[in-house]
Amino acid sequence: ITVNGITDDTGAPIGLNSTVNFTAWKLVSGWVTREVYLGIAGATVADLEAAPNYPDNPDQVSWSKTFELNNEPLLNQYGARLSAFFRPASSGAHEFYLNNDDEAELRLSTDQSAANLQSLGIFPLNAPPFDANSLATSPALTADQSYLLVGLVKQDAADVYxxxxxxxxxxxxxxxxxxxxxxxxxxxxxxxxIGNVTFKRQPTNVTIAAGSRARFSVSVETTESPVYYQWRARGINIPGAVRSAYVTPVLATSDSGKTYDVIVSVAGKDTLSTTASLTVTPGQPSNLQPYLGINFVGGGGGGPGGPMSAVDVAGVVQQENWNSLTGFAFDPATTPITLLDAGGNNSPVTLTVAGTESWYSGTTTTGDADGALLQGFIDVGAATDPMTFTLNNVPAGTYNVLIYSIGFDFSAAYDEAFSLTGGGTYPTYHVKAETGLSYKANPAYRRMSSTNQSAPDSGNYVQFDSISPAADGSLAISATWESANAGNGHQPAINAIQLVKVLPVVVQPNLGVTAGAGNITISWPASANGFVLESTAALGATASWSVVAGSPNPITGAGSINASAAGGGSQFYRLRE
Known part of the structure; x- marks a missing residue:
């Protein structure tokens, strides 16, 4: 734009025929401005407003997709201001609910201007979830009209949200x-x-057998944060698929041909990745099937991590529908919790444990669901007494039990012992669990299996194989701190527990073919019991399969049949259950 007779913001004239390049900020839907003011003592909103750098000189500015701040940044003694235009979908008074630590204030303007902001209330610390203890009711609002909404929060130490x-x-x-x-x-x-995204790694094509899962991931570089991800299948958003990596549900051959991409969003700008294709080949599901998983969300100053969503797939034996539990003490007699199985259905299993705190490992920065699974843990503080987890009402069957353990960074050694009491006799494992720093340096699952306390091996999970519950349906897991080091007051660390069903291994029968003079013998083993023998002259989508004349229908044991080789034509045979 070329201007004449204009002064700049200091009052100095701008030269005649000067050319000035500028960027016009734009209004974007679905975003909130977050301003952070550092180095402010006190825990009240008044302390924030009295700071010399408030409101015009924030130390950090970022944009969020929701009206929230959650330990970002993870520092002490600062305040924050969140602002956005609120556009109600209906007319009338609206109820605003707050979760906050420490004190917070909510202000709403009568229009879009800051000059007309009015306080809806100042609120003391109120932990999640939303409840009537921290409620503000607005004046009557008009649908589709924009109102400036401002939230202030002041933190003194530890958590801030x-x-x-x-x-x-x-x-x-x-x-x-x-x-x-x-x-x-x-x-x-x-x-x-701003908000530019550079892809360091794009999604890549995946070929995998039916009965398995596919994993797609990206790595990006941005100059701003936070960064948001939304995975899509065939151009349609996948609900809950909001991490840098996405793992599919268990796949069938009918899923072959699907395409996946991800929208990466930062500072109000969306950037689309390239598209990756999925090919699913025939295969059989594993005999190891997840039954139930428990994830301890954690606490302390660990930053955002939070519960896993229903579609988050994680674990050595991959599963979704992890039960994300907040807290550290659970007793079904006083705090009954319905635990879901891996299919998302209610299970009969309950959990009993008496921890003393929840803490964090820091693994959530890996950006995937496995990092979220290992982020939080529960413990018994500085005690060296065993911490016992009892799973009650476990259905009869054979299971593998996996216990995930990654500790807090500031400990010399997470030497721990794990034992299990159920329907049999099982070993006690003496191991050295990793800390979050070790895992982040090389994100992978590493099994610990040492039974020798003087030579513990290192890793991040132990596994008890082929166990069964006691007669009363219980499985009791004991974790004990064994390090000579006094520890850091966050020990031992249990991030998650997983029950995996061990099903009988199904061996698919194979056909045998023996060629003779003018005839062919087709044979089958005893494991073909219940199958039928079929043949067709051509393969493909239009193949017409029919039961071979003279063969048992169904097969009841090992056997064979002679098939003519005359005529020179092709013939294909199969067993169908």
Missing amino acids: LQVGVRPPGSTQAPETLPVLGGFLISTFVNPD
Whole structure:
């Protein structure tokens, strides 16, 4: 743009016929502006507002897809301001719910201007989930009109978070089920020159056997954070697939040909990856099938990690529908919790454990579901007494039990012992669990299996093979701190527990072919019991298979049949169950 007779913001004239390049910020839906002010003592909103750098000189500015701040950054003594335009979908008074640590204030303007902001209330610390203890009701709002919404939070030490949810007029939705405010209801201004994404690794094509899962991942480089991911299958968003890696459900040959890509979003800008294709070949499912997984979400100053979503696939034996438990003490007599199985259905299993705290390992920075699984853990503090986990009402059967253990970084050695009591006699493992730093340096599962306390091996999980529950349906897992080092007060570390069903190995029968003079003998083993022998003259989508004349239908044991080789034509045979 060329301007004349204009002064700059200091009052100095801009030269005649000067050319100035500028960027116009744009309004984008689904984003919130976050401003952070560092080095401010105190735990009240008044302390934030009294700081010399508030409000015009924030130390950090970022953009979030939801109206929340969650330990970002993980520091002490700072405050934050979140702002966005709230555009209600319906008219009337709205209820705003807050989770916050420490004190927070919510302000709502009568229009889009900061000059007309009005306080909806100042709120003391209120931990999740949303509840009536931290509720602010707005004046009557007009549908599709934008109102400036501002949230302030001041933290003194340890955790810092602010989350805002909203319930529209007439809604009876339980507050604890409300999502954090986001999507089309909010918008803010962003600089279009930032938010650029460079793909260091794009999704790659995958070929895999039926009965397995495929993994797609990307690696990106950005100049801003946080970074958001949304995976798509055939151009349609996959709900909950919001990490840098995505693992599919168990695949069938009918899934072959699907395509996958990911939208990477940062600072109000979306960037689409290249597309990867999936090829699924015939195969058989493993005889190891996940039954139930428990993930301890963790706490302390570990930063965001949080519960895993239902579609997050993680574990040595990959599964979704992990039960993400917040807290460290569980007793079905006083705090009954319904545990889901790997299929997402209610299971009869309950958990009993008396930990004393939840803490974190730091593995969530790997960006995938495995890092989230190993992020949190529960422990008994500085005690050296055993911590016992009892799984009650486990259905009869044969299982592998996996116990995941990655500890806090600031400990010389996580020497631990794991034992299991059930329907048999099982070894005690004496091991040295990794810390989060070790895992992040080489993210992979490493089994620990030493039974010699003087020579523990290192890794991040132990596995008890082919176990069965006791007669009363219980499995008791004991974890004991064995390190000569006094530890760090966060010991021993149990991140997750997984029950895996061990099913009988099914051996598929094979046909035998013996050529003779003018005839062919087709034979089958006893394992073909229940199958039928079929043949066709041509393969392909239009193949017409029919039962071979003279063969048992169905087969009841080992046997054979003679087939004529005359005529020179091709004939194909198969066993079908």
